[in-house]
Amino acid sequence: MKKILFPLLSVLLIAVVLFGASWALRSVAQANAQKEHLRLLQTLLPGSESFTLESYTGDDANIRSVHKGENGFVIETCTYGYAGEITMLIGVSNEGKVVGLRVLDMSETLGLGANALTDYEFLAQFLNTEGDVAIQTGGEDAFSGATGTAGGDAQTYVDGITGATVTSKAIARSVNSAVAYVTGADIDSGATSWGG
Amino acid sequence: MKNSKYFLITALAVVMGIALLVMTLVRTFIPMAVMPRLDIPNMVLLSVVALLLEHYLTGGSKGGYVVIFLLSALAFGLLPLAAFFAQPLEALKLAAVGGCVFTAVAWIFRSMQERLSSGPVARIAPVMGALGIYLAAQCFAGIL
Numbered sequence: 001m002k003k004i005l006f007p008l009l010s011v012l013l014i015a016v017v018l019f020g021a022s023w024a025l026r027s028v029a030q031a032n033a034q035k036e037h038l039r040l041l042q043t044l045l046p047g048s049e050s051f052t053l054e055s056y057t058g059d060d061a062n063i064r065s066v067h068k069g070e071n072g073f074v075i076e077t078c079t080y081g082y083a084g085e086i087t088m089l090i091g092v093s094n095e096g097k098v099v100g101l102r103v104l105d106m107s108e109t110l111g112l113g114a115n116a117l118t119d120y121e122f123l124a125q126f127l128n129t130e131g132d133v134a135i136q137t138g139g140e141d142a143f144s145g146a147t148g149t150a151g152g153d154a155q156t157y158v159d160g161i162t163g164a165t166v167t168s169k170a171i172a173r174s175v176n177s178a179v180a181y182v183t184g185a186d187i188d189s190g191a192t193s194w195g196g
Numbered sequence: 197m198k199n200s201k202y203f204l205i206t207a208l209a210v211v212m213g214i215a216l217l218v219m220t221l222v223r224t225f226i227p228m229a230v231m232p233r234l235d236i237p238n239m240v241l242l243s244v245v246a247l248l249l250e251h252y253l254t255g256g257s258k259g260g261y262v263v264i265f266l267l268s269a270l271a272f273g274l275l276p277l278a279a280f281f282a283q284p285l286e287a288l289k290l291a292a293v294g295g296c297v298f299t300a301v302a303w304i305f306r307s308m309q310e311r312l313s314s315g316p317v318a319r320i321a322p323v324m325g326a327l328g329i330y331l332a333a334q335c336f337a338g339i340l
Binding site: 003004006007008010011012014015016017018019021022025026028029032033036037040082083084103104105106107109110117 | 200201202203204205206209210212213216217220221223224225227228230231232233235237263267270271274275277278279280334337338
């Protein structure tokens with residue numbers, strides 16, 4: 001029993017220290033999070049200064065929340081990648097063009113899918129797209145930025161991240177869902193289903 | 197520290213405490229940073245770091261897996277809850293999964309060390325074994 005007491009006390013002591021630190025920093029964390037969130041929304045949708053949170057009642061399970069700005073929307077999406085949920089913020093102008101995007105949260109494989117966080121070359125391919133994105137995989141003849149048709153729907157092809165096709169497709173699904181919300185496109189159409 | 201049979205749990209608590217404290221500071225001052233989740237690969241990572249600490253500081257220990265399961269479950273459930281990284285229900289789930297993961301990793305790691313405990317390779321073998329376990333955990337999480 002004595003042997004168990006020391007490790008048990010060490011767990012409890014560290015829990016108390018963590019609770020104290022988190023409690024003391026809670027108000028600072030909340031204030032910083034609000035400030036940083038607004039700054040991020042403004043970055044993703046240039047030209048908008050203030051945002052209102054709109055409730056989403058549609059059928060698209062990929063959409064979590066919608067922030068309405070003066071010249072468009074910033075949409076929070078959540079799709080499943082290779083190792084769990086990928087949460088993103090996507091700025092879409094009133095004309096239905098993607099003007100900014102950022103991955104907020106993910107737990108993809110280090111060195112592969114996790115590269116989507118910082119692979120700006122990959123993410124930049126989605127800018128100015130209009131909800132018709134499909135991921136270009138190695139076996140297809142199309143090239144990045146090319147357009148084509150698949151199942152009767154127009155497609156813009158982007159290069160996926162090497163070794164992370166599932167992650168790339170999840171991001172494409174997010175982008176297509178966000179644009180479909182703004183343009184009112186059918187979420188079951190090729191615009192969203194083909195992206196994944 | 198030679199005879200502390202459950203030093204492993206103290207090592208786990210310290211490793212988790214440091215990781216959660218760093219995450220608390222990041223959450224406070226860089227709120228939009230992407231934080232690692234306490235999923236199976238990261239649980240394995242914390243576990244192997246604790247096992248390496250135990251191995252190099254005390255020379256390792258044997259047995260006691262029931263106590264190891266119970267105390268590691270407590271650590272994986274209570275510490276994220278205390279740092280506001282998990283709600284009570286989620287903490288229960290973390291405790292159950294964390295306890296199983298930690299006990300399994302401890303058993304695998306110790307079994308590997310018993311078989312690699314002679315010759316010059318014995319010094320680096322724990323680190324290489326830990327790395328192998330972590331990489332295998334990433335593959336396992338992908339399969340799940």
